[in-house]
Amino acid sequence: MNRGFTWFNGVSLVLGFGFLYLPILLLIVYSFNESKLVTVWAGFSTKWYGALLENQGLLDAAWVTFRVAFVSSTVATILGLVAGLMLSRFGAFRGRVLFSGMIYAPLVMPEVITGLSLLLMFVAISFDRGFVTVTIAHITFSMCYVAVVVQSRLISFDRSIEEAAMDLGCPPGRTFLLITLPVIMPAIVSGWLLSFTLSLDDLVIASFTTGPGATTLPMKIYSQVRLGVTPEINAVSTILVGIVAVGVVIASVLAKRDEARRAQDERLAAAAP
Amino acid sequence: MADPQSNPVAYVSGRAATQGRVSGLHARFMLFAPYRWFHGMLSRTGLSSRTLVIMVPYLWLLMFFLAPFLIVLKISFSEVLIARPPYSALFEMVDDTYLQLRLNLENYLLLLEDDLYWKAYLSSIRIAAISTLITLLVGYPIAYAMARAPRQWRLTLLMAVILPFWTSFLIRVYAWIGILKKEGLMNLFLMKIGLIEQPLTLLNTDIAVFIGIVYSYLPFMVLPLYANLEKMDESLLEAASDLGCKPLKAFWKITLPLSIPGIVAGCFLVFIPAVGEFVIPDLLGGSDTLMIGKTLWAEFFNNRDWPLSSAVAVLLLLLLIVPIMIFQRVQQKQGGVG
Known part of the structure; x- marks a missing residue:
């Protein structure tokens, strides 16, 4: 569909993206505000970033959040990869309906329910709440996202390459490592990144499943936000937005390079005698 | 290592030699009793x-x-x-x-019996439905424009829609507090251009909740709509215009009906999570903004009534299971994932 891009289309794009980006841009701009009052501009300053470094509670929370995000996204990627393979490759195994239901349900489940149910289970088995329980909770919902991403990549994947490898005498395990894994690598990487940001972002599930000494950054931000807007929170938010933006840009550049290299490989393979 | 282009077989077997350590690892692990025992157990049970x-x-x-x-x-x-x-x-x-x-x-x-809970359920559905409708009205022109944009822009536009989804939900909601509050940027702006004289109360109202939901879930609406509109067969519109159909009528008669699957998908993707939303009504809504996610949170954290909050959760799940099942069915019929 590419019939004449009208002024109406242009206006909707400008307004739409303005709506999407203006609030974040304003937040970033006011994090450099000299004044304590968030809406009065009193000159450029980076003092709120300096204040962050002295806020030990916030730094501790950031460290907890980062560790939870790293561990949970790594485990979730491995489990999600296996789950994605199961869904797309194993045909009708026993309990498949239940399994795919359990993969898709957490994606649409309200967070309050997921959080509450996990907490009640940890209480029921009298498991001490803290770092481990938050990580387990994050793995549980993240692995479902990874499974879906991996599965959709596997569906569009040309299986004849695998068959060719096996016809040439490559054992299944090795075929997986040499052919399948490299092809679905972009999906695995984006699954990991998605899990990482989901974990970094989560407030509700972490609030339910956490225990003493494992306050995450979103929980800290939330408790301060309820008291009002402060330039310090603007500064933390700006840093988080910056990290995510850099990560997404790097990931998309890598994906693009990978795509280009694969296209070149395919061209060369087609041209080979 | 061999040049992959000149001799693919040598290349693959060269790579394979380095990957051969997987079974080597197994052999080495077999030296350890627990691994050997575990392996034996597995082969005995047939797993x-x-x-x-x-x-x-x-x-x-x-x-x-x-x-x-x-x-x-x-x-x-x-x-x-x-x-x-x-x-x-x-x-x-x-x-x-x-x-x-x-x-x-x-x-x-x-x-x-207690109508507080009934009201909270109904009000969640009402707020989610109104927000979904607004999201559709805001998202459709954006998706439509993206699908009509020159081909070389589209990937960038797509990235630009997805990027906010990656940034923290909490932060995006928080950004609106500074804009909507009484001495906030919105009131400042409206007073400056002379549209209003007294600052409006925007924060802690249902309007703020609508804005928050539309803003947070807009990508969920735009992406399925764009995927649908982008695939649309252009020749249908050409045929319509050849037969003397005005563009607006052609949109109404052709584009809109054909994009219904995208509209349905987008609406469900916004409506379902919006019903159980907690952060948005808590931070942007007022004390009289009832939403079931907020009620559950309050029962659990403030009243410490675990059985009652469990019952609220069970009923919320029952409430959502109908739209979720419909959505799954629709997706499967369209050959999507599910």
Whole structure:
């Protein structure tokens, strides 16, 4: 569909993206505000970033959040990869309906329910709440996202390459490592990144499943936000937005390079005698 | 290593040699008794290590997704106690002879009788439905323009829609507090251009909740719509215009009906999570903004009534299961994932 891009289309794009980006841009701009009052501009300053470094509670929370995000996204990627393979490759195994239901349900489940149910289970088995329980909770919902991403990549994947490898005498395990894994690598990487940001972002599930000494950054931000807007929170938010933006840009550049290299490989393979 | 282009077989086998350490690892591990024992157990029960690997995500979800739900269901039938844990047991041994099952329906009766909960459920649906409609009205022109944009822009535009989804939800909601509050940027702007004289009360109203939901879930609406509109067959519109159909009428008669699958997908993707939303109504809504996610949170964290909040969760799930099932069915019919 590419019939004449009208002024109406242009206006909707400008307004739409303005709506999407203006609030974040304003937040970033006011994090450099000299004044304590968030809406009065009193000159450029980076003092709120300096204040962050002295806020030990916030730094501790950031460290907890980062560790939870790293561990949970790594485990979730491995489990999600296996789950994605199961869904797309194993045909009708026993309990498949239940399994795919359990993969898709957490994606649409309200967070309050997921959080509450996990907490009640940890209480029921009298498991001490803290770092481990938050990580387990994050793995549980993240692995479902990874499974879906991996599965959709596997569906569009040309299986004849695998068959060719096996016809040439490559054992299944090795075929997986040499052919399948490299092809679905972009999906695995984006699954990991998605899990990482989901974990970094989560407030509700972490609030339910956490225990003493494992306050995450979103929980800290939330408790301060309820008291009002402060330039310090603007500064933390700006840093988080910056990290995510850099990560997404790097990931998309890598994906693009990978795509280009694969296209070149395919061209060369087609041209080979 | 051989040049991959000149000799692909040599290249693959060269790579394979380095990957051969997987089975080497197995051989080395066999030297350790626990691994050998485990391996023996597996081969005796007929479970291959492959099956075992497969079992892990399955067991994980059974343990951390399904089992917790059954526990919520169980606790929703128990009584609140001032104890640890703060609820009564469902099964009790009476005189060490028989097991007594005590189903306590009081929580559900309370939910039915006290109109606070009814209002919260209805108001969640109302707020989610209105926000979904606004999101559709805002998202459709954006998706439409993206689908009509020159081909070389589209990937960038797509990235630009996805990027906010990656940034923190909490931060995006927080950004609106500074804009919507009484001395906030919105009022400042409106007064400057002379549209209003007194600052409006925007924060802590339903309007703020609508804005928050539309803003947060806009990508969920735009992406399926764009995917649908982008695939649309242009020749249909050409045929319409050749036959003398005005562009606006052609849109109404052709584009809109054909994009219904995208509209349906987008609406469900916004509506379902919006019903159970907690952060947006809590931070942007007022004390009179009732939403069921907020009620559940308050019952749990403020009133410490675990059985009642479990019952609220069970009913919320029942409420959502109908739209979720419809959505799954629709997606499957369209050959999507599901």
